Amino acid sequence: MPYGSRLTAEMTRRLGRECLYTPSARLALYLALRRWCRPGARVLMSPVNDDVILFVVLAAGLRPVQAPVSVWDGNIDPAAVPESTWRTVDAVLTTNLYGIPDRVVELRARCDQLGIPLFEDAAHAIGTHVEGQPIGTFGKAAAFSLSKHVAGMAGGFLAVEDARTRREVERLRDELLVPGRLRGDLATTLRPLARSAVRGLRLVRPVWRTMQRLGLLERDTFRMELHPLRLADRARRAPSLSAYEPWVRVDLHGFRERHGPLVRAQLQLRMERLDGDLARRTVGVSLLAGTAWAGRALRDRTAEDGPLPLFRVPLLVRDRDALLDRLVDHGLVCGYVYDPPLDDYAGAEFVEPSPDPTAARWFASHTLPADPLLARTIINALTKDGVKPASPEAPAHDSGPDAGSGSGAQPSVPFPGRDATSKSTTG
Ligand SMILES: Cc1ncc(COP(=O)(O)O)c(C=O)c1O
Known part of the structure; x- marks a missing residue:
């Protein structure tokens, strides 16, 4: 039996596409890129990633x-x-940022016209549909992550179009997997439980601050250190x-570790709870979409199609960076902040910059990725804190205390209000 076949059977049933199990979505994406490029x-990809x-x-x-991205959703x-x-x-790689779908119908049509593959990063979008069709079934291949919605902190899938391709990519995967170890499997199994315990015991603030102080976090800022000299040197060995x-x-x-039965059994249990998780997320998204901090993409989508079961809800706020720090005191650690955009972060040596980076900069620097499962706590905290909503349509001089902050300075002209949410573009 292929590795991870029980987990895969469940995902294949949900999606209606051939899937293979991977220890992470990043490995799934790597497999897709190696197979087709x-x-x-x-x-082509979004810099807000x-x-x-x-x-x-x-x-x-x-x-x-x-x-270039939509200023309303970063896709x-x-x-x-x-x-x-x-x-x-x-090739084109989507993000489906925070679970809000990319403009997949349009992107698929463009890719078909050009004869190039569309890859869907569905790591944030496991329960998202466009015109009744699940995200992850529009492209040549799609990557899913079990570290996101079901908080497995391990596990992923690659969805592909047919069984022959699946078998072929399974062989490539097996070459790339490294042997798992019992110690690693135990840590992977216990980590999500430890995280739930920290939350349940209301210890988020002291634990986070201690980790910060002891230098135990892998990133000091939203982006990891680039190490450009080392990175440039590695290019000679790519692909690798x-x-x-x-x-x-x-x-x-x-x-890329081959998980043993302990990890896979734990993920199986988590997968069984996925529908309940998606339902709870939908309730949280509905609450957050009704607040002043919800951007137009979120409000319009919710009004048209009902709330989506998002991984995170991109709230648009002023003075975001200082707010993130204050939220820790409310027991809220918001991850998944993708600021600055990748072209500002890595530079032209490593990426081809966007011809129009302003929308990405604005979106990246004003977005607070809110966990919909904590919607009430977040709404209470933002209300108590008097947090002001941000809008890309506001003229620069109205933009309040954050105008000119960091990489995300307000654009000198307001965005023309490109409609990010029309049916034809978001499905
Ligand atoms: C947009 C996006 N895609 C893919 C991944 C990778 O997922 P995984 O951690 O399962 O490798 C992440 C991780 O956070 C992500 O944010």
Whole structure:
């Protein structure tokens, strides 16, 4: 029986596509990029993304081409991608940031027209649909993460179009997996339980502050350290997962470990609870979408299609960075902040910069990724704190205390209100 087949059977049933199990979504994405892209190929992607994904693309020996994004949801804005860029990209990688779907119908049509593959990063979007079709079934391949919705802190899937491709990619996966160890499996099994215990005992604040003080966090800022000299040196070995491992493994050191039965049994239990989790997320999204901090993408989608079971809800707030620190005192640690955008972070040596970075900068620097499972606590904390909503449509002089802060300075002209949420673009 192929490795992880019980977990895979459940995912295949949910999605209606052939799936294979991987220890992480990042490994699933790497497999897809290696299977369909020749070294040196150019991959269009959003700069508002986890830096780990940038390193996955580099590890696969590819050139990350940063796309203009919608200022409302941070996903690729296909209409704003210059024709000259469309003509020179070899593949497109979506983000489905926080679970809000990319404009997959449009992207799929474009990719078909150009004869290039569409890859879906569905790590944040396990329960998201577009026109009744699950995210993860639009492209050549889609990566899912069990570290997100069901908080497994391990596990993922790659969904592909047919059984022959699945078998082929399974062979590639088996070559890349490294042997698991009982110690690693025990740690992977216990880590999510320890995290729940910290939350349940209301110890988030002291535990987080202590880890900060002791230097136990892998990132001091929202982005990991780039180490440009070392990174440039590794390019000579690309494609190679091992060469880029110090970057790709951040936050999940077991990302290519062959999990034993203990980890897979734990993930199986978590998968069984997925529908309940999605239902609770939907309730939280509904609450958060009704607040003043909800952006237009969220409000419009919720009004049109009902609330989505998002992984995180992108609230738009002023003075975001200082707020994140204050929220720790309310027992809230908000991760998944993707600021600055990848082109500002890595520079032109490692990525092709976006031709229009302003929307990405604005979105990245004003977004508070709120866990919908903690919606009431977050609403109470923001209300108590008097947090002001931010809008990309507000003129720069109205933008309050955060104007000009960090990499995310307000644009000098307000955004023209490109409609991020029309049916044709978000499905
Ligand atoms: C957008 C996105 N894609 C993929 C991943 C990788 O998922 P995993 O941790 O399962 O490798 C992450 C991780 O946070 C992510 O944020």
